[in-house]
Amino acid sequence: MSAAAVDLAERVPPGNRSLFRRALRVGLILGVVAIYGATIGILPLMDARWVIVDMVSLGDAALIAIGLSAGVLIAARTRSLEFWPLVPPSLVAGGVAGGLLALLALAMQAFPLRQIFIALSPGLLKSLTFGLGASRGGAVLIVAGASLAVLGAALTRAPEGLRKPAAAGLAFVIVFGVFQELIQIMMQSGGAIDALRQSIYTWEGLTLAGALIIFFLASGAAFVWTGWLRGPARERFMRLSPAQKRTAKSARVVVFVLVLVLLPVVAGSYIGQVMMLVGLYILMGMGLNLEVGLAGLLDLGFVAFFAVGAYATAILTADSPHALASYTAIPSLSYWAAMPIAVLASIVVGILFGIPVLGVRGDYLAVATMGLGEIVRVVVQSDMAAPVLGGAQGILQIPKPRIGGFELADPVHLFYLTLAASAVAAYFAWRLENSRLGRAWMAIRDDEDVAQGLGVNLVKVKLLAYGLGAAFAGLAGSIFAVMLTSVYPSSFQLLVSINVLALIIVGGMGSLPGVMVGSLALVGLPELLREFGEFRFLFYGAALIIMMRVRPEGLWPSATRRRELRDEAGEAALGELEGTATRPAPRAPDLQDTEP
Amino acid sequence: MTDVARGRTLIPKLRSLSRFTFVDVVLWALRISVLMVVVGGSVGTLIKGRYGAVQWLEFLTFGVTMGSLYALVALGYTMVYGVLRLINFAHGDIMMTGAFSGYFVASALAGRGFLDRDPVLAMLAIMAVAVTTSTTIALLTERLAYRPFRHVRGLAPLICAIGVSFFLEQTFRGAFGAGVRAYPDPKWQKGAISVLGYAVPILQIMVVAAALVSMAILYLIVQRTKMGTAMRAVSEDAEAASLMGIDVDKVIAFTFALGGAMAGIAGVCYAFIFKQVYFYMGFTPGIKAFGAAVLGGIGSVPGAMLGGLFLGIVESVGPALFLDGIGIPAPYQLRDLIAFILLIMVLIFRPYGILGERMAKKRA
Numbered sequence: 001m002s003a004a005a006v007d008l009a010e011r012v013p014p015g016n017r018s019l020f021r022r023a024l025r026v027g028l029i030l031g032v033v034a035i036y037g038a039t040i041g042i043l044p045l046m047d048a049r050w051v052i053v054d055m056v057s058l059g060d061a062a063l064i065a066i067g068l069s070a071g072v073l074i075a076a077r078t079r080s081l082e083f084w085p086l087v088p089p090s091l092v093a094g095g096v097a098g099g100l101l102a103l104l105a106l107a108m109q110a111f112p113l114r115q116i117f118i119a120l121s122p123g124l125l126k127s128l129t130f131g132l133g134a135s136r137g138g139a140v141l142i143v144a145g146a147s148l149a150v151l152g153a154a155l156t157r158a159p160e161g162l163r164k165p166a167a168a169g170l171a172f173v174i175v176f177g178v179f180q181e182l183i184q185i186m187m188q189s190g191g192a193i194d195a196l197r198q199s200i201y202t203w204e205g206l207t208l209a210g211a212l213i214i215f216f217l218a219s220g221a222a223f224v225w226t227g228w229l230r231g232p233a234r235e236r237f238m239r240l241s242p243a244q245k246r247t248a249k250s251a252r253v254v255v256f257v258l259v260l261v262l263l264p265v266v267a268g269s270y271i272g273q274v275m276m277l278v279g280l281y282i283l284m285g286m287g288l289n290l291e292v293g294l295a296g297l298l299d300l301g302f303v304a305f306f307a308v309g310a311y312a313t314a315i316l317t318a319d320s321p322h323a324l325a326s327y328t329a330i331p332s333l334s335y336w337a338a339m340p341i342a343v344l345a346s347i348v349v350g351i352l353f354g355i356p357v358l359g360v361r362g363d364y365l366a367v368a369t370m371g372l373g374e375i376v377r378v379v380v381q382s383d384m385a386a387p388v389l390g391g392a393q394g395i396l397q398i399p400k401p402r403i404g405g406f407e408l409a410d411p412v413h414l415f416y417l418t419l420a421a422s423a424v425a426a427y428f429a430w431r432l433e434n435s436r437l438g439r440a441w442m443a444i445r446d447d448e449d450v451a452q453g454l455g456v457n458l459v460k461v462k463l464l465a466y467g468l469g470a471a472f473a474g475l476a477g478s479i480f481a482v483m484l485t486s487v488y489p490s491s492f493q494l495l496v497s498i499n500v501l502a503l504i505i506v507g508g509m510g511s512l513p514g515v516m517v518g519s520l521a522l523v524g525l526p527e528l529l530r531e532f533g534e535f536r537f538l539f540y541g542a543a544l545i546i547m548m549r550v551r552p553e554g555l556w557p558s559a560t561r562r563r564e565l566r567d568e569a570g571e572a573a574l575g576e577l578e579g580t581a582t583r584p585a586p587r588a589p590d591l592q593d594t595e596p
Numbered sequence: 597m598t599d600v601a602r603g604r605t606l607i608p609k610l611r612s613l614s615r616f617t618f619v620d621v622v623l624w625a626l627r628i629s630v631l632m633v634v635v636g637g638s639v640g641t642l643i644k645g646r647y648g649a650v651q652w653l654e655f656l657t658f659g660v661t662m663g664s665l666y667a668l669v670a671l672g673y674t675m676v677y678g679v680l681r682l683i684n685f686a687h688g689d690i691m692m693t694g695a696f697s698g699y700f701v702a703s704a705l706a707g708r709g710f711l712d713r714d715p716v717l718a719m720l721a722i723m724a725v726a727v728t729t730s731t732t733i734a735l736l737t738e739r740l741a742y743r744p745f746r747h748v749r750g751l752a753p754l755i756c757a758i759g760v761s762f763f764l765e766q767t768f769r770g771a772f773g774a775g776v777r778a779y780p781d782p783k784w785q786k787g788a789i790s791v792l793g794y795a796v797p798i799l800q801i802m803v804v805a806a807a808l809v810s811m812a813i814l815y816l817i818v819q820r821t822k823m824g825t826a827m828r829a830v831s832e833d834a835e836a837a838s839l840m841g842i843d844v845d846k847v848i849a850f851t852f853a854l855g856g857a858m859a860g861i862a863g864v865c866y867a868f869i870f871k872q873v874y875f876y877m878g879f880t881p882g883i884k885a886f887g888a889a890v891l892g893g894i895g896s897v898p899g900a901m902l903g904g905l906f907l908g909i910v911e912s913v914g915p916a917l918f919l920d921g922i923g924i925p926a927p928y929q930l931r932d933l934i935a936f937i938l939l940i941m942v943l944i945f946r947p948y949g950i951l952g953e954r955m956a957k958k959r960a
Contacts, residue, residue, distance in 0.1 A: 040770025383926040538766035544759025
């Protein structure tokens, strides 16, 4: 939300309005964000997770962050480098934001709001007002908001040698506090590491002493890095030849991938399960990326291919009355034989899916594919298909895959299966992207009519996009089926399609590393913060809106996309001169160029 | 299989028909199979004679009721598409916001017995709150989520609209809970009035009447007022309209407000028919209503009304008429299937709809 606030604040032309009106605006926006968080129940949930046991909860941290960002936003919109002129507007912004929360507290005390808004509980009122009652607590809120805003403004004007270490220290404390369960599991290996764990953690979470230790370690390291090490390191990097630079960059990627690969072994089966889900979504993301990112075909029925892969695996291998083996002469297959068939089945369905919508473009295509996906779900769920597909109960007892006598039963084993599948799929996706077919896809994405005029066979190219995209989803579905050992229609909601769409948009359309980043952020993170699971779709919706407004190229855009956006930025700048374009130019110039 | 040339060799006879490809074969097969299901199913059902005249009339009146609601929602899609060339993906959810806010008024009024004592006034109060809420939310989404994309082409506006839809749903889920809430069920709604010897439920008459009145008002606004004229001008050519001194931003906001108001009324009626509200309730009717808007010809106000009615009737009569006849068990589970197939058939074969001005083609 604060990213949207940044964007909103950015649109205010500096100088046109007085500083105080701008401060008022920033305060109002941040206050509304805080009230929104409280009303939809995310703040109470955050209150339940400690950063530092019995002292600071995640909810407190969020409110503190809102107060600080009031000052940061004011400072970012002011050109002068001095600190003192920032103080009055920061006081206003922070005070207004705190004041809105105080108003909420007063309203909660005066009216039975909870009958309508279920999240506005007495517990929330108590934690908002520090147990002081609405009027005194409200006053505290206003004062705290104003002083935090000043602190935030002061931080932005502090020298870098102070600012960076402080930020690093805070970030590490929050990460170590919020993910304490996981980190504690990882540190339980015994010996010195276990002793260290016991010195900073109790079973509930981070202790105050532990937080201080982490803060000073992290900020000390950051201080040393910014003060002495960064300059020489950068200099040495600049002196490398281009080939060496490339090696250094790919070495970084290799190290990152190795960490991901080895993490489940170190961190146990829970992380294994999370990573495996991330892997499945990476697979699907790569598939949808072919369709949306490369070919520009916005497919909202993508989940249907996932379902086909899962159901094909189920009816070929399961030990249930719905399996083909139980009522036809086809023998029950092993997973390794069923998986290619499942992938083939998804390809066929993908092509069948694609044929009717060949002539449909843009917005209509999105709705048509969504309708097709819903049709698949309705049919699978109905009594009509129940004799074959098991209706709403689905198909149970799908055996886990075996290699010889060894059963891949543990999530960690399945994670490595997913990883292998993803690696193969990523290789295919990478080769496709730079192939003749990939270029044809990008051509129809940019302009179908021109592409056709230049000799691209639209029918063939589009059907290949649907078919190959479906193959990736089918593979993911097949692994999904053995992961759950059962398939039922409620796993294949439209939400899955939206989820995959959201992750490729957050990562960057048409970019393979973007798919990885997107799945880690949108699938991995909500799995780790499990109590926020019900809010994940809220995050997805917000992520779609914010990414489209603030950073349409994604977090890790592909090289082509960057180049395109840079050109478009140039055009937009031209357009602004003529007074026609109103869209803010994408922040392309500060992107690093990774062109080989 | 994917190759067009192979499709041609598969069916050598068709080669003489120039440009008749494998894809065309599949599309014709689709058309014919749908037609066969419709005709075969209808004949089968009529021969079996499982349903009497009274039941058919019940299906029909329910279809008209639902159809008038779809028409109300479809109006919002069609008007917004007219001025912005954008599918307002969140429109179904705006209907949900109306139904939800109406719920709180309705249950408060029902709790005090007011809904039973003074139905007209109570219903007006519920509608007023629902319309206010849905209009406000429609205006907010326009201002915050759609206006920044006014001049952006490509997929970004649509993706943003999908995001808005999710954001609205999940906001309501967070604020009011994930459970299904029962709408109040006053006694007078259970009665029936006999029309030409058939008993028609009062609730359905009320819904149809509310829909007709609001559509009449909307039609007058669009055709007779200055703002309506401006709306039509913007949907014809936004740039020329702005050169003629029309404030396009204001017109677009007004369009969203009108659509939101219609969705609010539809939401309350929908909730009274199905007696429940939950955060996801707007999604399916929203998509269906979009289909109705396309069916009628997107951008055309009478088209949306016609398309809505048609969709409602087909969806209500369809399971019994088409599917029962070919021996499909539990055909009512497939009600949505009929609506979605209709939607897809329209998008594929007649994207400019019945009354459309070939706008869809121009746009695509």
